[in-house]
Amino acid sequence: MALSIEDLKLAILEKATKSPKPQLYIKDFYECDADAKPRVVKNAANDLVKEGKLMFWSSGSTTMYALKSRIKNEEGAEGVN
Amino acid sequence: MAKHETPLLDQLESGPWPSFVTDMKHQAETKPEVWDILGQLELSYTDKITHWKHGGIVGVFGYGGGIVGRYSDLPKRFPGVEHFHTVRVAQPSSKYYSTKHLRDIMNLWEKYGSGMTNFHGSTGDIILLGTRTENLEPLFWDLTHDLGQDLGGSGSNLRTPANCIGQSRCEWSCYDTEECCYFLTQKYQDEIHRPAFPYKFKFKFSGCANDCVAAIARSDIAVIGTWRDNIRIDQAAVKEYVAGNYPANGGAHSGRDWGKFDLQKEVIGLCPTGCMWMEGGQLKIDDKECTRCMHCINVMPRALRPGVDTGATICVGAKAPILDGAQFATLIVPFMKVSKDNEFEELVNFIETVWDWWMEVGKNRERVGETMQRVGLPTFIKVMGIEPIPQHVKEPRSNPYVFWQDEEVPGGFERDVVEFRKKHAA
Numbered sequence: 001m002a003l004s005i006e007d008l009k010l011a012i013l014e015k016a017t018k019s020p021k022p023q024l025y026i027k028d029f030y031e032c033d034a035d036a037k038p039r040v041v042k043n044a045a046n047d048l049v050k051e052g053k054l055m056f057w058s059s060g061s062t063t064m065y066a067l068k069s070r071i072k073n074e075e076g077a078e079g080v081n
Numbered sequence: 082m083a084k085h086e087t088p089l090l091d092q093l094e095s096g097p098w099p100s101f102v103t104d105m106k107h108q109a110e111t112k113p114e115v116w117d118i119l120g121q122l123e124l125s126y127t128d129k130i131t132h133w134k135h136g137g138i139v140g141v142f143g144y145g146g147g148i149v150g151r152y153s154d155l156p157k158r159f160p161g162v163e164h165f166h167t168v169r170v171a172q173p174s175s176k177y178y179s180t181k182h183l184r185d186i187m188n189l190w191e192k193y194g195s196g197m198t199n200f201h202g203s204t205g206d207i208i209l210l211g212t213r214t215e216n217l218e219p220l221f222w223d224l225t226h227d228l229g230q231d232l233g234g235s236g237s238n239l240r241t242p243a244n245c246i247g248q249s250r251c252e253w254s255c256y257d258t259e260e261c262c263y264f265l266t267q268k269y270q271d272e273i274h275r276p277a278f279p280y281k282f283k284f285k286f287s288g289c290a291n292d293c294v295a296a297i298a299r300s301d302i303a304v305i306g307t308w309r310d311n312i313r314i315d316q317a318a319v320k321e322y323v324a325g326n327y328p329a330n331g332g333a334h335s336g337r338d339w340g341k342f343d344l345q346k347e348v349i350g351l352c353p354t355g356c357m358w359m360e361g362g363q364l365k366i367d368d369k370e371c372t373r374c375m376h377c378i379n380v381m382p383r384a385l386r387p388g389v390d391t392g393a394t395i396c397v398g399a400k401a402p403i404l405d406g407a408q409f410a411t412l413i414v415p416f417m418k419v420s421k422d423n424e425f426e427e428l429v430n431f432i433e434t435v436w437d438w439w440m441e442v443g444k445n446r447e448r449v450g451e452t453m454q455r456v457g458l459p460t461f462i463k464v465m466g467i468e469p470i471p472q473h474v475k476e477p478r479s480n481p482y483v484f485w486q487d488e489e490v491p492g493g494f495e496r497d498v499v500e501f502r503k504k505h506a507a
């Protein structure tokens with residue numbers, strides 16, 4: 001059974017809080033609800049950004065998600081394009 | 082901002098060609114931060130390492146793309162490039178602008194940024210190079226409200242779709258590339274402005290195999306115009322070319338004397354499938370062997386034209402060399418009707434089937450072409466629900482094994498492994 005959107009969002013936030021690395025790929029959130037379609041998970045994560053709970057972190061070619069409180073400053077360290 | 086000593090860059094101005102160093106010095110007269118680009122670049126030439134930092138959380142509210150964060154790792158020394166973010170602005174279809182609009186864009190960019198641009202970037206967008214985080218929201222407001230122009234895609238988004246000029250100016254276009262590009266751009270606004278995928282995703286639209294947007298080399302889904310029926314031949318015009326009365330290639334190579342036009346050598350002999358010949362003073366084409374490469378049509382545009390039953394070939398999976406080496410897109414659907422009459426229904430279904438599969442199966446930072454390579458073409462076309470055809474075969478098989486799926490064998494081969502192992506220990 002797929003989670004409700006609200007429960008899915010909570011699971012995503014929990015994962016973003018507890019994961020060892022602060023920045024996560026959208027695929028890392030798929031396991032928050034193995035029954036949900038990738039697009040549903042993507043929309044939930046993007047909603048959380050809209051609500052100001054998650055931030056996008058983009059290298060320019062890839063986008064990751066993070067809790068704002070877990071990123072030290074505005075800049076990213078990873079040397080990817 | 083102080084000028085820096087830049088002997089290595091200055092040397093680049095000594096050649097006979099235009100120099101970006103000269104241009105940037107000129108720009109620095111009104112935008113002094115440009116001195117710091119030159120200074121930092123000079124330092125990179127001696128240090129042999131970049132001083133740019135990639136990425137960040139810059140963006141505008143509601144969008145998860147369109148701004149590419151760039152910072153200097155020596156902000157004290159080069160304060161003008163402490164922030165130097167790139168803004169991607171979605172280009173209009175076919176890149177038609179009025180000069181007024183271009184001036185307006187430049188005025189906006191002089192106001193909020195470095196004034197440096199890249200028209201156009203390899204994605205097709207207008208690239209505005211270099212601004213600070215605090216300028217992004219006001220720039221975005223003016224861009225969208227005063228100029229009616231939007232940001233393009235970046236990151237793991239659908240990138241700004243791009244098309245060749247198509248039927249707006251080109252008689253060879255086999256479908257309306259502008260309409261198709263515009264329609265899909267509107268349809269997929271969410272995918273363009275917010276990340277949706279394991280990695281970037283691009284589609285590009287060319288009206289014929291000349292592929293003026295290089296769709297086959299740089300898009301995950303390349304939609305390239307073609308035709309199913311026969312090349313239209315005007316035999317009288319063929320004779321005019323042979324007689325030298327019409328310039329070959331529309332006169333495109335007239336800067337030099339190439340000698341008399343030679344139909345055999347320049348057209349028939351260069352046909353990649355060898356499907357053309359002269360017979361009784363008439364040019365003949367065996368159309369079922371023709372790959373629709375456009376060569377003969379390019380050489381003799383007044384004599385040869387694409388057929389009238391037109392549509393597009395769909396190729397999937399091109400990419401730049403970042404991870405595993407560059408690759409062209411692979412042919413998946415040889416012919417598809419591409420029409421606004423049914424809102425590009427077949428193409429939309431195709432795109433969404435690829436996305437649903439790739440979002441599930443693609444690894445992080447894996448382009449769809451790499452996912453295809455990993456699972457193999459037979460698996461990919463099965464996912465797409467497409468019957469294999471000879472055109473999918475790139476080379477004779479080197480793997481002698483034939484694998485059968487349960488459903489392909491009469492009666493199937495369901496096995497109870499436990500039962501089996503009772504008799505045959507592993």
Ligand code: HEM
Nearest residue numbers: 060081131133149151165167201202203204205208210401
């Ligand atoms: C050593 C320094 C750099 C390296 C090795 C590098 C490398 C690359 C590579 C490999 C790409 C992908 C090209 C493609 O797929 O077509 C790219 C794209 C890009 N880079 Fe860089 N880059 C560097 C510095 C910069 C700087 C300093 C900026 C901006 C200030 C920048 C902005 C961009 C942008 C905006 C794109 C996308 C261009 C487009 O889509 O048209 N890069 N870079």
Ligand code: HEM
Nearest residue numbers: 479480481482483484485486490494496501504505506507
């Ligand atoms: C359904 C039954 C069987 C299957 C699916 C099977 C499959 C295979 C496969 C895949 C190979 C490797 C072939 C290669 O790499 O060139 C092989 C080799 C071999 N099999 Fe079988 N096999 C079967 C039955 C048997 C039986 C009944 C025997 C002997 C009584 C046998 C003897 C061998 C031998 C000696 C080789 C090595 C041949 C060589 O190195 O040239 N196989 N088998």
Ligand code: SF4
Nearest residue numbers: 245251254288289293
């Ligand atoms: S790709 Fe073909 S149709 Fe499009 S502009 Fe180029 S030649 Fe014309």
Ligand code: SF4
Nearest residue numbers: 352371372374375377
């Ligand atoms: S389009 Fe290309 S393949 Fe077809 S007849 Fe002309 S040259 Fe030959």
